[in-house]
Amino acid sequence: MGLSEHFPALIVAVFIFAAFLSPLLYRWARHLSAAYLVVTLLAAFGMVIALLVQVQHSGPVYYHMGGWPPPWGIEFKADALRLYILLVVIGVSLWVFIYALRDLQHELKRRVIGWYYTLYALLVGSMAGMALTNDLFNLFVLMEICAISACAIISIKEDRECLEASFKYLILSAMGTGCFLLGVVMLYMVTGYLNYSFMQAELVEAFNYYPRNIFTAAALFIVAFGTKAALFPLHVWLPDAHASAPSPSSAMLSGVVIKIYAFGLFLMFYEVFPPELLRTIPLNEIVLWLASLGAIFGSVYAMMQSDLKKMLAFSSIGQIAYIFMGIGFNHDLAMVGGFYHLMVHAVTKAMLFMAAGVIIYSTGIRKIEDLAGIGRVLPVTMIAFSIGSASMVGLPGTGGLISKWFLALSALEIGRPVFVIVILASSLLNAVYYMPIVINAFMHHHEFGADFKPVPRVMKACMIAGMIFVVVSGFYTTPVVNLLEQAAELFF
Amino acid sequence: MEILKGIIDNYYYMVAIILFVIGMYTMLTHSNMIKKVIAMNIMDASVFLMFVAVGYAHGSQAPIIREGADVLYANPLPGALILTGIVVAVSVTAYALSLVVKIYRYYETCDYDEICEIRSRE
Numbered sequence: 001m002g003l004s005e006h007f008p009a010l011i012v013a014v015f016i017f018a019a020f021l022s023p024l025l026y027r028w029a030r031h032l033s034a035a036y037l038v039v040t041l042l043a044a045f046g047m048v049i050a051l052l053v054q055v056q057h058s059g060p061v062y063y064h065m066g067g068w069p070p071p072w073g074i075e076f077k078a079d080a081l082r083l084y085i086l087l088v089v090i091g092v093s094l095w096v097f098i099y100a101l102r103d104l105q106h107e108l109k110r111r112v113i114g115w116y117y118t119l120y121a122l123l124v125g126s127m128a129g130m131a132l133t134n135d136l137f138n139l140f141v142l143m144e145i146c147a148i149s150a151c152a153i154i155s156i157k158e159d160r161e162c163l164e165a166s167f168k169y170l171i172l173s174a175m176g177t178g179c180f181l182l183g184v185v186m187l188y189m190v191t192g193y194l195n196y197s198f199m200q201a202e203l204v205e206a207f208n209y210y211p212r213n214i215f216t217a218a219a220l221f222i223v224a225f226g227t228k229a230a231l232f233p234l235h236v237w238l239p240d241a242h243a244s245a246p247s248p249s250s251a252m253l254s255g256v257v258i259k260i261y262a263f264g265l266f267l268m269f270y271e272v273f274p275p276e277l278l279r280t281i282p283l284n285e286i287v288l289w290l291a292s293l294g295a296i297f298g299s300v301y302a303m304m305q306s307d308l309k310k311m312l313a314f315s316s317i318g319q320i321a322y323i324f325m326g327i328g329f330n331h332d333l334a335m336v337g338g339f340y341h342l343m344v345h346a347v348t349k350a351m352l353f354m355a356a357g358v359i360i361y362s363t364g365i366r367k368i369e370d371l372a373g374i375g376r377v378l379p380v381t382m383i384a385f386s387i388g389s390a391s392m393v394g395l396p397g398t399g400g401l402i403s404k405w406f407l408a409l410s411a412l413e414i415g416r417p418v419f420v421i422v423i424l425a426s427s428l429l430n431a432v433y434y435m436p437i438v439i440n441a442f443m444h445h446h447e448f449g450a451d452f453k454p455v456p457r458v459m460k461a462c463m464i465a466g467m468i469f470v471v472v473s474g475f476y477t478t479p480v481v482n483l484l485e486q487a488a489e490l491f492f
Numbered sequence: 493m494e495i496l497k498g499i500i501d502n503y504y505y506m507v508a509i510i511l512f513v514i515g516m517y518t519m520l521t522h523s524n525m526i527k528k529v530i531a532m533n534i535m536d537a538s539v540f541l542m543f544v545a546v547g548y549a550h551g552s553q554a555p556i557i558r559e560g561a562d563v564l565y566a567n568p569l570p571g572a573l574i575l576t577g578i579v580v581a582v583s584v585t586a587y588a589l590s591l592v593v594k595i596y597r598y599y600e601t602c603d604y605d606e607i608c609e610i611r612s613r614e
Contacts, residue, residue, distance in 0.1 A: 137573050144580045148587055155591060160598045164607065167591045171519060171528055174584055178535045181577065182512060185543045188570075 004054075007047045008063035008076040008132055011086070014040050015125025019118045026114025034101055037117050041094040044128065048090060052083045062134075070134070070195040077134040077196075081339070081487035084480075085131045085263050088343045089256050092350055093124045096255065099354050099462040100248035106361050107246040112156055119156065123149040123252065127260045136184045136194045136272070139264065140177065143228070147173040150257050154245040165240035172237045176227035183220035186213045187272070196271045204274040211280075214273070218283055221268050229261035231287075231324055232294030235317045239301075242313035247357025250309060254316045255350035259342050262323045269327060270491045278330065288328030292422045294321035299429035308356050308368050311433060312349065315392065318426055319345045322407060325419070329410050332488040337406025339484050344399035344473055348391045351466035355385040358459050363452045371437060373446030378455060382441045384463040389434035391470045394427045399473030402481075504545045511538030523604040525595070529588045536581040540574045547571060 003010075018040040025033035055061060060079040064070065097120065104113055126145040133139050147170070155166035188194060190210040191202040207214055223234070230238040242254050265287075269278065278284060298318025305311040319341070326338010358381045359365055359374065375382040391398035404423055411419040473480075499506055515535030519528050547570035555565040592602060599607050 137576075141576060141580060144584065148584060151591075152587070155594075158594065160595075163591055163595050163598070167525065167588065167595065170584070170588055170591065171532065174532045174588075175516060175519060175535070178512070178516070178532075178539060181536075181539045182542070185539060185546060188543070189546050 004050060006063070007051050008061060008078050009065065011044050011047050011051075012125050012129040012132065014044055015121045015128065019121035019125065022117035022121060023114040026117065033114060033117060037097065037121060038094070040121065041090060041097060041124070044124075045087075045090045045094060048083055048086045051078050052080070052087070055080055055083060071193045071198045074138045075134040075195055076132045078132060079487070079490070080483055081490075082131050084339070084483055084487065085260070085342070086128055088346050089127050089131065089260065090124065092255050092346045093120075093252065095347075095462060095465065096248055096251045096350055096354075099251070099357075099459055102456045102458050103248055103357050103361060104246065108157060116153065116156055119149045119152045120252075123153065123257070127256060130260050130264060134196045136187070136196070136199070138194075140181055140184060143177055143180065143261075143264075146257065146260070147177060147228070150253060151241075153249040153252070154241055156249075157244075157246050159244075161240070161244035165237075165244045169237045169241040172227055172234075176224045179220045179227075180224035183217040183224065186217040186220070189213060196267070200272055200274060203272070204276070207274050207276055214277060215281060218273065218277065218281070221265065222283070222286065225261050225265035225268070226290070229258045229265065229324075230317050230320055232290050232297060232317065232321065235294070235298075238317060239310055239313045242316065243307060243310040247309075247353055247360065250313070251350040251353040251357070254313065254353060255346045258316065258320050259323060259346060262320060262327070263342070265324075266327050284328045284330045287324050288419070291321040291324035291328055292419065294318060294324070295422060295426035296429065299426050299433070303429070303433045306368055307366055308359070308371070308437075309353070309366065311368065312352050312356060315430070315433075316345075316349060318430065319349065319392065321426075322403060322423075325407055325423075329407070329414060329419075330492075331410040331414055332485070332492040333406050333410035333413060335488045335491065336481060336484040337403045337410065339487075340399070340406060340477075340480060341403030343480065344391060344403055344470070347466055347469050347473070348388045348398075348400065351384055351463060351470065352388040352392075354459070354463055354466065355381045355388065358455055358463070361453065361459075362455055368437060372440040372444035375438075375441035376445075377452060380460050380463060381455065382438070384467050385441070386438045387467045387470055389438055391474070392434055393431045397474045398470050401474060402477050505542060508538045508542035508545065511535070511541070523606075525592045525602045525604060526589075528604075529585060529592065532588065533581065533585055536577070540577055540581075543570045543574050543577070 018037055022033055022037060025036055051061060055078060060077060063076040065074040065076070104116060108116060122145060126142045126149065129142040130139060130146065133142065151166040151170045154162050154169065187199060187203070190206040190213050191199050193199045193202055203214065227234040242250050245253060269283065295318050298314055298321060302311050302314035302318065305314060322341045323338045326334045326341065359371070359378065362378060363374070365371060365374070387398065391400035394400040394404045404427065408420045408423050411417065512535055515531045515538060518531035519535060522528055522531065547567035549564055549566060552564040552566040555568040595607070596602055599610055601607060
C-alpha cells in the first residue's frame with residue numbers, strides 16, 4: 001500500500017501543486033514548464049487507472065481528508081462511474097494540452113503562457129475534484145475554482161470579444177453557484193450533514209417533514225447545474241464564451257467543462273436526493289423536456305451561424321442535451337447512452353475545435369463560406385473535421401451512433417417513442433449544418449494563394465489521434481459499455 | 493395565521509431570501525457592470541447570512557468550550573464554511589472587477605447597453 005492509499009487525494013493535489021509551480025518554471029526554466037504539466041497529467045492518468053483496477057477488484061475506495069471520518073471531514077469517493085469520468089476529463093485534457101503547446105504560441109502573448117499553464121492545471125484539478133468529492137460544500141468550492149479558471153482561460157487572450165464573453169460567463173456562473181449554495185443551505189437546514197451518503201440517508205426521513213425545503217433545493221440545483229452546463233434556456237453565455245476563446249480553451253470548455261456539471265446534476269439526483277423525491281415531483285421529466293428542446297434549438301441556432309467556431313459552440317448546446325436526456329430517462333440503458341455520449345462528444349468536439357484552430361492558425365479564415373475548397377490545402381484537418389461531423393450526426397462507424405442508439409433504445413423500452421423522433425430530428429438537423437461544410441471543402445476549387453502557414457506536426461498528430469479514437473469508439477464498445485452497465489446497476 | 497407566525501419567527505431567513513432575490517434581479521437585469529458585480533456580492537452575502545443563521549439557536553453562545561459550564565453552543569460548522577465562502581466570493585469579485593477595468597479601457601464605458609451600441613455601429 002503506502003502511497004497508493006492516497007491516490008484519490010493526490011489526483012487533485014498534483015494539479016494544484018503544478019498550478020503554483022508552472023509560472024515559476026516558466027520564468028526560470030522555460031523548456032521544463034510544459035513538460036512538467038504533461039508529466040503531471042500523465043501521472044494523474046496513471047493513478048486513475050491504478051484506482052480503477054483496484055475498484056474493479058475490491059469495490060469503491062473511500063478517502064478521508066486528513067484522517068477525519070465523515071460526516072465531519074471531507075470524503076472523496078472513487079467508484080467505477082467517477083473514475084470513468086476522470087479518465088475522460090484527464091485523458092482529453094492531456095490530449096488538448098499537447099495540441100495547445102503549439103497553438104498557444106500563435107494565439108497568446110509570450111509572457112502569459114506560463115500563467116495559462118497555471119489556469120489549465122487549476123481547471124483540470126478542480127474538475128477532477130468535482131468528480132471525486134463526496135461533500136457538498138467541497139463541491140461548491142471546487143465549482144468556484146472551476147468557474148474562475150474557465151473564465152480566465154477565455155479572458156487571457158485580452159481582446160474585446162474575449163473580455164466581454166468571459167464577463168458574461170462569470171456573472172451567469174456566479175448566479176449558478178449562488179443558487180447552488182442556497183440549495184445546499186436548504187438541505188443542510190433539514191439534515192445537518194454535507195456528506196452525500198449521510199445526507200441521502202437523512203433526507204429519506206426528512207422528506208416527510210420538510211418537503212418544501214427539498215423541493216426548493218431541487219429547483220435551485222436544476223438552475224445551478226443547468227446554467228453551468230448550458231441546459232437549453234440557460235445557455236445564453238455559451239456561444240460567445242466558447243467561440244471567442246483561444247482554440248485550446250474552446251476545446252476544453254466545450255469538451256469537458258460543461259460535461260462535469262451535467263455529471264454533477266446526475267450525482268445530485270441519484271446520490272443526494274431521496275428516491276421518493278424523483279417519484280413525487282417530475283424532476284426527470286423537466287430535465288428531459290428541456291433537453292429535447294435544447295437538442296432541437298441548439299441545432300437550429302447553429303444552422304444560422306456564419307462563424308465556424310460559433311457554429312461549433314451552438315452545436316455543443318444541442319449535444320449536451322443528449323447527456324441530460326441520459327439523466328432524464330431514469331433508465332439504465334439511457335444512463336449508459338448518456339455517459340457514452342459524454343466521452344464521445346468530449347473527444348469529437350475537442351477535435352472539431354482543434355480543426356477550427358488549425359484552420360485559423362494556418363489561413364486565418366473564420367467564416368464558413370470562405371471554407372470552400374480548403375480540403376485540398378489542409379487535407380488532414382478537413383478529414384478530421386469530416387469524421388468529427390459524422391460522429392456528431394451519428395453515422396455508423398463512429399461513436400456518435402452508439403450513444404444515440406442506446407438513448408433511442410431506452411426511449412422505446414420505457415414506451416415513449418416521441419423521444420426517438422426528437423433524437424432523429426436533431427441528428428438530421430446536425431447533418432444539415434455539418435455536411436455542407438465537408439462537401440464544399442472537398443468539392444470546390446479555390447486558390448488560397450501562398451499566404452497560409454504549414455500545419456505543425458504536433459497538431460496533425462493530435463487530430464489523427466482524435467480520428468482514430470472516434471472511429472474505434474464506434475466499433476469497439478464493449479469495455480466502456482460493460483463498465484457503465486456495471487456502474488448503472490448501483491443506481492437502477 | 494400559522495404561516496405569518498412562522499415568517500415572523502424566522503425573519504432572518506426572510507431577509508436573506510429578499511436580499512438574494514434583489515441581488516439576482518439586479519445582477520441579471522442591470523446594464524451597468526459595476527452594479528452587476530455589487531449585486532453579485534449582495535447575493536453571495538445573503539446566502540452567507542442564511543447559512544450562518546442556520547447554525548444559531550436561540551440563546552446559544554460562541555462554541556468555546558469551558559469546563560463545567562452547562563450552556564447551549566451555536567453550531568460552529570456553518571461559520572467555518574462561510575469563512576471559506578467569503579474568501580471565494582472575494583476572489584470572484586476581484587476577478588470580475590479586473591475584467592470591468594479591461595473592458596473599460598476598450599470602450600470607455602461600464603454600461604453594457606452602450607457597449608452593444610458601440611459594437612453594432614462598427
